[in-house]
Amino acid sequence: METAGRGRPRIQDTADDIVAAVLATAGARVSTPDFSTRRVAELTGLSQTLVSRAGRRLRRAGGSAVESSAGESSADIDPEIGTGAGRARELVLLEMQVRFPQIILRFTPAPLVSSGGRGAVTATAQRTVAERRATALMASLHASEASRWRVRDAGEAPSAEVMPPASDPLCAVWDARDRDWEAFLDRTARLLDRCAPTVEAIPGDLLDLLARRAGRGLHGSSWQRSLRQSGSISDSDQDSLGLAADMERSPRNRWFSQVELSVTEQIAIALRREITNSGFRAGDRLSPRVLADRLGLSRGAVRSAMSRLVDDGLLDSSQGSFRVPAVTGADVVDLYAARLHLGMVLLRACAVQPRHQMLPVRLALGAVEAAATQGTRSDVGLADLQFQQELAEASGLSQSARGFHALTLRVRMFIAVLGLDYSPAVERIVSDDRRILSAVLAGDAEAAVRAWRLKLDNAVRHMSALAPESFDAELWSRLSR
Numbered sequence: 001m002e003t004a005g006r007g008r009p010r011i012q013d014t015a016d017d018i019v020a021a022v023l024a025t026a027g028a029r030v031s032t033p034d035f036s037t038r039r040v041a042e043l044t045g046l047s048q049t050l051v052s053r054a055g056r057r058l059r060r061a062g063g064s065a066v067e068s069s070a071g072e073s074s075a076d077i078d079p080e081i082g083t084g085a086g087r088a089r090e091l092v093l094l095e096m097q098v099r100f101p102q103i104i105l106r107f108t109p110a111p112l113v114s115s116g117g118r119g120a121v122t123a124t125a126q127r128t129v130a131e132r133r134a135t136a137l138m139a140s141l142h143a144s145e146a147s148r149w150r151v152r153d154a155g156e157a158p159s160a161e162v163m164p165p166a167s168d169p170l171c172a173v174w175d176a177r178d179r180d181w182e183a184f185l186d187r188t189a190r191l192l193d194r195c196a197p198t199v200e201a202i203p204g205d206l207l208d209l210l211a212r213r214a215g216r217g218l219h220g221s222s223w224q225r226s227l228r229q230s231g232s233i234s235d236s237d238q239d240s241l242g243l244a245a246d247m248e249r250s251p252r253n254r255w256f257s258q259v260e261l262s263v264t265e266q267i268a269i270a271l272r273r274e275i276t277n278s279g280f281r282a283g284d285r286l287s288p289r290v291l292a293d294r295l296g297l298s299r300g301a302v303r304s305a306m307s308r309l310v311d312d313g314l315l316d317s318s319q320g321s322f323r324v325p326a327v328t329g330a331d332v333v334d335l336y337a338a339r340l341h342l343g344m345v346l347l348r349a350c351a352v353q354p355r356h357q358m359l360p361v362r363l364a365l366g367a368v369e370a371a372a373t374q375g376t377r378s379d380v381g382l383a384d385l386q387f388q389q390e391l392a393e394a395s396g397l398s399q400s401a402r403g404f405h406a407l408t409l410r411v412r413m414f415i416a417v418l419g420l421d422y423s424p425a426v427e428r429i430v431s432d433d434r435r436i437l438s439a440v441l442a443g444d445a446e447a448a449v450r451a452w453r454l455k456l457d458n459a460v461r462h463m464s465a466l467a468p469e470s471f472d473a474e475l476w477s478r479l480s481r
Contacts, residue, residue: 017143018359019055020058020142020143021359023135025363030133037051037052059138059192089109089110090196091195091196092200093107093137094107094170094225095223097222100219103174104172105172105188106170107191108170110196130196130197137188137206137207141218146181149176205223206223282323282326282327283316284324285323286321310322312406312410325413326417331414333460334479335407335411335414336460336463337476337480338407339411345395345400346395347395347445347449350391350395355441362437365387365434368383369430371383381420385408387433389404389405391437432455433455457480460476
């Protein structure tokens with residue numbers, strides 16, 4: 001990637017990181033007007049010039065932005081496959097694998113179809129969409145920070161089954177043992193230049209997968225075109241559990257949330273799903289064996305994690321068995337009072353942060369709005385909690401953010417146990433979140449705190465309505481002052 005001139009502030013480098021974070025988390029929506037240069041500039045507070053230049057630098061359009069260290073030309077990439085008329089055949093992306101310490105992208109010739117029925121306007125629109133998707137793919141690679149992967153014990157080179165031959169003209173491969181990251185990006189960009197100018201060249205389901213994995217450095221991403229219609233996307237949390245033994249954590253991208261899922265938290269997520277899907281109620285027994293089988297983990301690991309959840313108050317334990325915890329009205333008031341006051345601290349810190357620090361929050365608000373119009377009732381509640389957690393992360397207060405995250409785990413468990421239905425509150429949730437973010441962006445901490453108080457006052461009453469005991473308004477009033 002081109003670098004700033006001598007003595008020039010590194011504003012563009014920062015802009016590149018910010019724009020990459022936005023595009024990497026956009027998913028298939030990157031093709032919509034919501035991610036035009038103008039809209040991204042409005043979202044980030046950057047100038048359109050900086051955003052446009054960042055897009056070109058990320059995309060490395062034409063493969064000429066930076067010359068490969070190997071002096072590779074576009075003709076070298078695929079000298080064998082042609083159309084029969086002396087032109088190289090257009091490509092589509094066939095496969096993408098991210099398995100430490102490698103990233104592998106495989107391309108294949110696009111199916112030969114007649115373009116005679118395609119109008120000029122449609123062709124132009126398709127080309128624009130295809131280019132936007134190619135830029136998003138390159139942005140995902142940039143945001144992954146794979147160039148900073150560190151190999152503790154590389155061992156021998158990977159087998160031929162894992163590693164495509166270096167001579168494969170339709171593959172781009174990055175290996176942490178080979179430090180030439182720039183050459184990998186250049187080769188990927190050149191292959192993308194060769195792709196057919198259609199939406200199918202880089203499918204939306206791949207971009208959605210990369211968006212979900214963006215905050216975790218793309219680890220465990222696995223996609224294949226040939227199986228795409230039968231659940232080819234591999235996005236299981238199990239894939240990422242084995243990474244710790246193989247690699248040291250690379251520095252996290254500062255534009256993404258800093259909270260990572262521990263094994264215990266992943267089991268907590270699985271438990272909430274089990275409680276919700278199976279209709280369990282307080283006091284019902286939970287089986288470590290069943291959970292271990294579903295997660296593909298050892299029973300010992302699951303039992304150990306469930307014991308930690310008992311210590312954290314997220315499960316009950318009786319005579320060696322684990323049970324769904326009981327949730328009382330006092331528990332709800334206690335939890336939300338703690339969340340209220342910690343949230344006030346975080347919002348006051350958010351109000352003095354620079355605008356670009358709020359990028360994940362703004363994207364999370366978009367997810368809340370999308371869930372409200374297109375998702376299920378549970379989607380809205382989960383998206384709202386993610387919005388709140390992104391606010392906590394954006395505050396810059398790492399200790400408070402961790403505490404808030406711990407409270408979020410409890411809130412989610414309470415929601416599962418009580419079977420909370422957010423559908424009557426969807427419009428209010430969206431308006432509350434918009435009001436909070438608007439106040440934060442305006443630097444008005446007290447307005448944000450007032451909106452937060454109102455939001456949690458509504459939330460605690462909504463949850464308490466489903467608790468066994470009636471809502472203790474006096475206790476809430478005393479604790480929430």
